[in-house]
Amino acid sequence: MKVIALNGSPRKNFNTGTLLKKALEGAESEGADTELINLYDLDYKGCNSCFLCKTKDNKSYGMCAVNDDLKEVINKIEESDAVILGSPIYLGSVTGEMRSFMERLIYPYLTYNNPPRSLFPKKISTGYIYTMNITEEQLEGSGYELLFKTNEYYLKTIFGHAESLFSFNTFLIW
Numbered sequence: 001m002k003v004i005a006l007n008g009s010p011r012k013n014f015n016t017g018t019l020l021k022k023a024l025e026g027a028e029s030e031g032a033d034t035e036l037i038n039l040y041d042l043d044y045k046g047c048n049s050c051f052l053c054k055t056k057d058n059k060s061y062g063m064c065a066v067n068d069d070l071k072e073v074i075n076k077i078e079e080s081d082a083v084i085l086g087s088p089i090y091l092g093s094v095t096g097e098m099r100s101f102m103e104r105l106i107y108p109y110l111t112y113n114n115p116p117r118s119l120f121p122k123k124i125s126t127g128y129i130y131t132m133n134i135t136e137e138q139l140e141g142s143g144y145e146l147l148f149k150t151n152e153y154y155l156k157t158i159f160g161h162a163e164s165l166f167s168f169n170t171f172l173i174w
């Protein structure tokens with residue numbers, strides 16, 4: 001069993017990184033091999049809209065044609081059994097790096113057929129850990145729930161299973 005975690009925070013050892021490491025420790029205690037990848041260490045951009053992943057007679061159909069640091073990450077995810085994404089909330093959304101990563105990870109596998117909507121080769125489990133400075137009481141009316149639901153929808157549609165965890169009132173500095 002291989003579990004990969006992706007940290008979308010620029011701060012490797014703060015709130016998001018700590019929770020991701022704890023999740024991986026839990027997986028390791030059940031015998032899993034784990035890897036933590038810090039997105040801010042990688043050189044990549046979001047989807048460039050080339051549409052080669054959607055061109056049926058192209059060798060890149062169903063996969064991202066861009067050759068940068070995400071190629072190896074996406075290959076590793078295809079070989080994994082579970083993936084955990086983690087991001088701080090920045091201005092009501094996930095960080096820019098996490099958003100760009102999600103475009104590149106999810107869109108190539110998404111089909112417009114109904115069903116199946118996914119070209120990902122198998123079913124795996126996914127989790128999403130969000131950290132944010134608002135309190136749990138402030139969540140209602142914040143608009144963040146739509147973001148969480150939308151991300152869960154795409155992860156479930158592509159990979160088969162999606163769960164989310166929320167950490168509120170996080171430390172800004174220490």
Ligand SMILES: Cc1cc2nc3c(=O)[nH]c(=O)nc-3n(C[C@H](O)[C@H](O)[C@H](O)COP(=O)(O)O)c2cc1C
Pocket residue numbers: 009010011014015016017087088089090091092093131132133134170171172
């Ligand atoms: C640029 C920026 C924007 C932020 N925007 C929000 C926000 O919209 N809502 C919120 O609850 N917290 C916001 N925060 C706080 C972070 O989400 C929170 O401190 C988070 O836990 C940081 O994660 P980290 O410790 O893993 O870096 C923001 C922080 C930064 C640096």
